[in-house]
Amino acid sequence: MSRTERSADAVRAAARLAKVAGTALVEADLTLPQYRVLVFLDAGERPASHVAALLGVAPSTVTAAVDGLVARGLVERRADPADRRKVVLALTTAGRGALRRGDDVVAARLDRLLGFLEVDEAETVLVGLAHLNRAMERSLAERFGPPAGDPGP
Amino acid sequence: MSRTERSADAVRAAARLAKVAGTALVEADLTLPQYRVLVFLDAGERPASHVAALLGVAPSTVTAAVDGLVARGLVERRADPADRRKVVLALTTAGRGALRRGDDVVAARLDRLLGFLEVDEAETVLVGLAHLNRAMERSLAERFGPPAGDPGP
DNA sequence: TATTGTTATACTCTATAACTATA
DNA sequence: TATAGTTATAGAGTATAACAATA
Numbered sequence: 001m002s003r004t005e006r007s008a009d010a011v012r013a014a015a016r017l018a019k020v021a022g023t024a025l026v027e028a029d030l031t032l033p034q035y036r037v038l039v040f041l042d043a044g045e046r047p048a049s050h051v052a053a054l055l056g057v058a059p060s061t062v063t064a065a066v067d068g069l070v071a072r073g074l075v076e077r078r079a080d081p082a083d084r085r086k087v088v089l090a091l092t093t094a095g096r097g098a099l100r101r102g103d104d105v106v107a108a109r110l111d112r113l114l115g116f117l118e119v120d121e122a123e124t125v126l127v128g129l130a131h132l133n134r135a136m137e138r139s140l141a142e143r144f145g146p147p148a149g150d151p152g153p
Numbered sequence: 154m155s156r157t158e159r160s161a162d163a164v165r166a167a168a169r170l171a172k173v174a175g176t177a178l179v180e181a182d183l184t185l186p187q188y189r190v191l192v193f194l195d196a197g198e199r200p201a202s203h204v205a206a207l208l209g210v211a212p213s214t215v216t217a218a219v220d221g222l223v224a225r226g227l228v229e230r231r232a233d234p235a236d237r238r239k240v241v242l243a244l245t246t247a248g249r250g251a252l253r254r255g256d257d258v259v260a261a262r263l264d265r266l267l268g269f270l271e272v273d274e275a276e277t278v279l280v281g282l283a284h285l286n287r288a289m290e291r292s293l294a295e296r297f298g299p300p301a302g303d304p305g306p
Numbered sequence: 307t308a309t310t311g312t313t314a315t316a317c318t319c320t321a322t323a324a325c326t327a328t329a
Numbered sequence: 330t331a332t333a334g335t336t337a338t339a340g341a342g343t344a345t346a347a348c349a350a351t352a
Binding site for chain 2: 021032035131
């Protein structure tokens with residue numbers, strides 16, 4: 001696979017995946033950034049600064065996304081007793097429900113898309129995406145500890 | 154891999170890939186939609202309506218992206234003699250050069266990212282992205298013929 | 307002084323709707 | 330009438346900068 005093809009494939013896939021997922025999430029009343037925050041908080045509560053850094057967006061972007069989630073009771077903002085500058089974000093029970101509905105609509109749309117491939121090709125896509133995320137998490141280095149509430153390995 | 158993990162992986166990967174590619178493309182003085190148009194036109198010239206449909210964006214989005222490319226002499230707008238409503242978009246020589254520079258900066262950034270993985274894992278990522286694009290192209294059905302100037306199979 | 311988060315503001319990408327010109 | 334493309338406009342997502350509170 002040439003250098004050119006790799007770049008073109010990556011950009012095409014990213015744009016298309018984002019579009020497909022964003023369209024699907026409308027059915028779950030979630031925007032793409034809101035779903036990303038929910039996914040992230042599912043692993044455990046986190047201060048907003050960690051969410052921003054690990055999602056790779058500006059702090060103000062997290063504020064905007066979370067505002068909508070808090071208004072609908074899907075996420076809670078709690079003061080951190082140890083450092084009162086920090087706002088800890090945590091999923092509510094309703095938030096977990098919303099996340100599952102988001103998972104479902106995206107997975108359904110993804111399944112439909114992968115239906116155009118052979119079974120082993122579809123598997124390669126899913127494994128490849130998982131590897132890609134692992135690479136991105138590693139590239140963020142270990143600047144942040146495990147989330148609170150994470151039982152650990 | 155659970156349904157939940159698949160959805161979360163897809164959305165995370167899409168957002169991260171788009172960000173990484175967009176940041177890299179700044180070095181090549183291209184925006185993400187401009188690069189997508191260049192990639193598309195590299196296969197052959199096409200009327201703007203085909204570009205919009207196959208990229209999955211509105212016609213006005215193509216107009217906006219192409220305006221910048223035309224201003225810099227990277228893409229030409231030609232009237233279609235057979236149907237004078239149509240505007241055929243074609244890469245110029247300078248456009249091909251800009252596309253190659255875009256390929257290079259994205260590929261370099263992608264290589265750096267995949268360096269966090271084992272060689273076979275990185276290969277799975279690239280093959281997976283290629284399969285994913287194939288699935289998306291198939292899902293668009295065969296509503297459009299091959300691009301002009303395409304030698305074909 | 308440095309950090310956390312919010313607010314204010316602007317820019318980019320995208321879509322919808324109205325319009326022009328062709329068919 | 331229907332289609333191709335542009336223009337005008339609006340909305341979402343994002344970033345930067347200024348600010349308030351806390352460390």
